Amino acid sequence: MISVSNVTMRYGSKILFEDVSTTFTPGQRYGLTGPNGAGKSTFMKILSGELEPQKGEVVRPRKFGVLHQDQFAFDAYRVIDTVIMGNKSLWAALDERERIYAKPEMSNADGMRLGELEGIVGDEDGYAAESDAAVLLAGLDIPESLHNRKMSELQGGQKVRILLAQALFGKPQALLLDEPTNYLDLDSIHWLEDFLLNYDGTLITISHDRHFLNSVTTHTADIDYQTIITYTGGYDEMVMAKTQVRSRLESENAQREKKIAQLNEFIARFAAGTRSSQVTSRRKEVERLQTNDLARSNIQRPYIRFDQERPSGKHAIEFKELRKSYGEQTVIDGFSASITRGERICLMGRNGAGKTTLLRCLLAQHPDRSDDDFTLDAGDVSWGHEAHVGYFPQDVGATIKPGLTVVEWLHQWSPEAHIEDVRGILGQMLFSGDEGAKATDALSGGERARLAFCKLILTKPNILIFDEPTSHLDLEAINALNIALQKYEGTVLLVTHDYDLIDEVATRLWAFHDNGIEVFQGPYSEWQSKQS
Numbered sequence: 001m002i003s004v005s006n007v008t009m010r011y012g013s014k015i016l017f018e019d020v021s022t023t024f025t026p027g028q029r030y031g032l033t034g035p036n037g038a039g040k041s042t043f044m045k046i047l048s049g050e051l052e053p054q055k056g057e058v059v060r061p062r063k064f065g066v067l068h069q070d071q072f073a074f075d076a077y078r079v080i081d082t083v084i085m086g087n088k089s090l091w092a093a094l095d096e097r098e099r100i101y102a103k104p105e106m107s108n109a110d111g112m113r114l115g116e117l118e119g120i121v122g123d124e125d126g127y128a129a130e131s132d133a134a135v136l137l138a139g140l141d142i143p144e145s146l147h148n149r150k151m152s153e154l155q156g157g158q159k160v161r162i163l164l165a166q167a168l169f170g171k172p173q174a175l176l177l178d179e180p181t182n183y184l185d186l187d188s189i190h191w192l193e194d195f196l197l198n199y200d201g202t203l204i205t206i207s208h209d210r211h212f213l214n215s216v217t218t219h220t221a222d223i224d225y226q227t228i229i230t231y232t233g234g235y236d237e238m239v240m241a242k243t244q245v246r247s248r249l250e251s252e253n254a255q256r257e258k259k260i261a262q263l264n265e266f267i268a269r270f271a272a273g274t275r276s277s278q279v280t281s282r283r284k285e286v287e288r289l290q291t292n293d294l295a296r297s298n299i300q301r302p303y304i305r306f307d308q309e310r311p312s313g314k315h316a317i318e319f320k321e322l323r324k325s326y327g328e329q330t331v332i333d334g335f336s337a338s339i340t341r342g343e344r345i346c347l348m349g350r351n352g353a354g355k356t357t358l359l360r361c362l363l364a365q366h367p368d369r370s371d372d373d374f375t376l377d378a379g380d381v382s383w384g385h386e387a388h389v390g391y392f393p394q395d396v397g398a399t400i401k402p403g404l405t406v407v408e409w410l411h412q413w414s415p416e417a418h419i420e421d422v423r424g425i426l427g428q429m430l431f432s433g434d435e436g437a438k439a440t441d442a443l444s445g446g447e448r449a450r451l452a453f454c455k456l457i458l459t460k461p462n463i464l465i466f467d468e469p470t471s472h473l474d475l476e477a478i479n480a481l482n483i484a485l486q487k488y489e490g491t492v493l494l495v496t497h498d499y500d501l502i503d504e505v506a507t508r509l510w511a512f513h514d515n516g517i518e519v520f521q522g523p524y525s526e527w528q529s530k531q532s
């Protein structure tokens, strides 16, 4: 069980939540919901103890596993080590032991320290760590051939499985997952749902994916109105209950205000007269009824609109016989296409099918990106006249340099732009006022994505290339993106697993299969009816 009492968290003038008390019970599966920037990741860090709340306290089980929102954080490590890192004190001891052994000469103090470290390793079951980790990985369908590879060499679905193994390492009593379905294809999400339905500790998962939440969770803890309220049921049930409670509160408030107005009218009329005791009692009544302003919901929709500075030539991109392999594995096997200005192509298919690779093959050959160290094995790419590319990579968070303010980060991409225009764009993307002065380090996952959109709005490219832009985004932002892409007059290449987006945006499809890329000239609905 995890119990939270009177927890408060605010940053500057922004209150995330105030005086929250709640409990999470074993055997139940909780969704933690709220719009981008509501404080979900922050709350999860408070639950895990990574962050101290400004007020209040948390009681947690001794062993719990965590999956962070940043799935690229372990890219530099081997798969098996990443899993073992799930036990922090064990990993620290193993790491220090290795560093002492690597010294050319060992001092007496080093010898003593080694003894202590062996003690920790023994207590934490360290001698069985590699085999325990291997068993977990096998259970999660990660073949042994991958155990010694670097995390950066694996694709999205595999990474999540490995990070889950990390979270599960050491049999935790509670599992805290921050957006586990990001970057997963549909089949992998179904796999994860089944997996979580069989977990019997306390599960708390953050997600913006309502289908996933509805199928996995038994309760929903929603962050809104500066507090956290736990509802019974999945996402849809939460939305229904929340709307009902809200409209009841609003109508009660309206009635009270009407009553107060009547009483005040009486007081005004007779205040100077003889009915002083009645006036006094009515004054008391007014005090009692005084309505608190209802806290406002923090659900807001950004306004996205992509313009182009100048259109590209009629042929936006042409390429012939592209080939790319990683070691033995051929990912792109002689693919050719010609893309006309204004087309919107969706790249769809399973994790690891080669969608990102294809985009990178094209980008690496763009004249403005000659520093790109990605190489293709064979093929010709020719970019159209004045092709000006805006690229939103899969790991967009990493493109936002820390140590700047939001305004500074954005302004650098077009230093000649007026600061009012920069602020205007930020405002429409929900970074108004103080938010513009926020440090880039502090941004939430969704805020990072929103800021990356600001760059595309500011720089006005005529070809937009998106690699899974909806991961991390809340529903309002996904809708805004959908509308913006439909209205954009330039050329779009879009990788996504979001079927609404594919359905409404694509004019052409590239469906990645095991045996190659299927080109379909037409929208998703037609492709679907052709399948059946």
Ligand SMILES: Nc1ncnc2c1ncn2[C@@H]1O[C@H](COP(=O)(O)OP(=O)(O)OP(=O)(O)O)[C@@H](O)[C@H]1O
Pocket: 011, 012, 016, 034, 035, 036, 037, 038, 039, 040, 041, 042, 043, 069, 438, 442, 443, 444, 445, 446, 447, 472
């Ligand atoms: N150190 C900090 N200083 C100031 N503001 C901060 C700091 N850390 C976080 N914030 C702000 O607190 C808010 C909550 O952040 P958090 O990462 O918890 O959001 P979230 O609900 O997980 O959002 P998302 O859905 O985008 O992941 C954000 O507006 C964020 O910018």
Ligand SMILES: [Mg+2]
Pocket: 040, 041, 042, 069, 178, 444, 445, 446
């Ligand atoms: Mg978050």
